[in-house]
Amino acid sequence: MSRSTLVRSRSEAVLSLVGNTPLVPLHFEAERLTIYAKCEIFNPSGSIKDRFAKCVLVDAEQRGALRPDSIIVECSSGNTGIALSMIGATLGYPVRILMSASASEERRQLIRQLGAELVLFDSGGKYQTGIEMSRAMAANDARIFLPRQFENSINAADHEHCTGQEILRQMPGPIDAFVTGFGTGGTLAGCGRAIKRRWPAARIIAMEPAEQALLAGECPCCHFIEGVADGFIPPLLRDAPLDGEVKITSAEAMAMTRRLHREFGLLVGTSSGANVSAALRLAQDLGPRATVVTLLCDRAERYFSTALFAAPEN
Ligand SMILES: Cc1ncc(COP(=O)(O)O)c(C=O)c1O
Numbered sequence: 001m002s003r004s005t006l007v008r009s010r011s012e013a014v015l016s017l018v019g020n021t022p023l024v025p026l027h028f029e030a031e032r033l034t035i036y037a038k039c040e041i042f043n044p045s046g047s048i049k050d051r052f053a054k055c056v057l058v059d060a061e062q063r064g065a066l067r068p069d070s071i072i073v074e075c076s077s078g079n080t081g082i083a084l085s086m087i088g089a090t091l092g093y094p095v096r097i098l099m100s101a102s103a104s105e106e107r108r109q110l111i112r113q114l115g116a117e118l119v120l121f122d123s124g125g126k127y128q129t130g131i132e133m134s135r136a137m138a139a140n141d142a143r144i145f146l147p148r149q150f151e152n153s154i155n156a157a158d159h160e161h162c163t164g165q166e167i168l169r170q171m172p173g174p175i176d177a178f179v180t181g182f183g184t185g186g187t188l189a190g191c192g193r194a195i196k197r198r199w200p201a202a203r204i205i206a207m208e209p210a211e212q213a214l215l216a217g218e219c220p221c222c223h224f225i226e227g228v229a230d231g232f233i234p235p236l237l238r239d240a241p242l243d244g245e246v247k248i249t250s251a252e253a254m255a256m257t258r259r260l261h262r263e264f265g266l267l268v269g270t271s272s273g274a275n276v277s278a279a280l281r282l283a284q285d286l287g288p289r290a291t292v293v294t295l296l297c298d299r300a301e302r303y304f305s306t307a308l309f310a311a312p313e314n
Pocket of ligand 1: 047048049079180181182183184185186187188226227228269271272275297298
């Protein structure tokens with residue numbers, strides 16, 4: 001068996017685990033409402049970003065953009081870095097992740113554990129610094145492959161053709177609203193397009209941290225909903241069929257995340273709590289018969305060293 005055949009059959013194990021995640025109803029007794037949550041926590045590295053990592057690297061291999069000496073370099077606050085490190089490991093490529101020094105310790109450990117190189121930069125948490133660093137590295141080294149999650153249209157296209165289609169199969173009736181936060185905007189744009197095409201009356205809504213509601217035209221300041229709203233409106237969101245936004249405070253997001261832990265036994269991260277809060281608010285506005293869909297984006301283990309686990313009641 002050739003090396004490439006061996007690597008291919010080895011990588012099938014992890015690649016086959018990405019996507020096709022379950023979608024479950026969450027019954028909120030106190031509110032007498034049900035919302036529907038797609039459990040992206042079931043992806044092999046524990047977040048929705050496994051989808052982008054798989055599609056961008058498999059596509060690059062097929063196009064010949066990845067060669068045996070290629071190095072994958074990406075700026076990421078965590079989940080994409082972990083996902084690219086995982087898929088890179090199984091496909092046999094070295095991975096270098098550029099990460100803000102403010103990202104949580106457990107994210108750094110997972111990236112290193114997967115054998116990737118971690119380059120920390122201090123930028124007050126701003127992504128642009130890391131993106132510029134990755135471009136400068138690529139300009140000086142022809143072996144570097146940049147997945148470019150913020151600009152790469154394959155990001156939203158994969159959500160349109162995979163995640164969005166899964167939701168449509170799993171929710172056979174009409175969908176009244178779909179809501180999720182945005183980092184790159186790939187999930188919101190891609191799933192939004194798929195759902196809007198099938199159900200034109202569906203409302204496609206962005207969850208925004210109330211402290212940094214850029215789409216609502218409000219000025220940026222810090223929030224604690226990791227993984228979303230990095231202080232700019234990402235280019236992929238331009239093609240999202242958005243109908244509005246719901247603002248959720250960091251405190252609301254954390255309170256709902258703890259409810260998901262303690263009432264539902266769902267160990268998810270803060271942005272999942274924010275998404276579910278936004279979905280509940282929409283369900284309250286649209287009425288008890290409305291079908292509102294959202295996503296549980298990543299797992300709680302990624303947040304042990306953050307405010308989510310540091311709260312007094314923990
Ligand atoms: C932790 C986390 N990762 C990723 C995403 C989706 O990101 P993107 O907009 O890059 O598709 C979200 C969205 O809510 C998120 O909360």
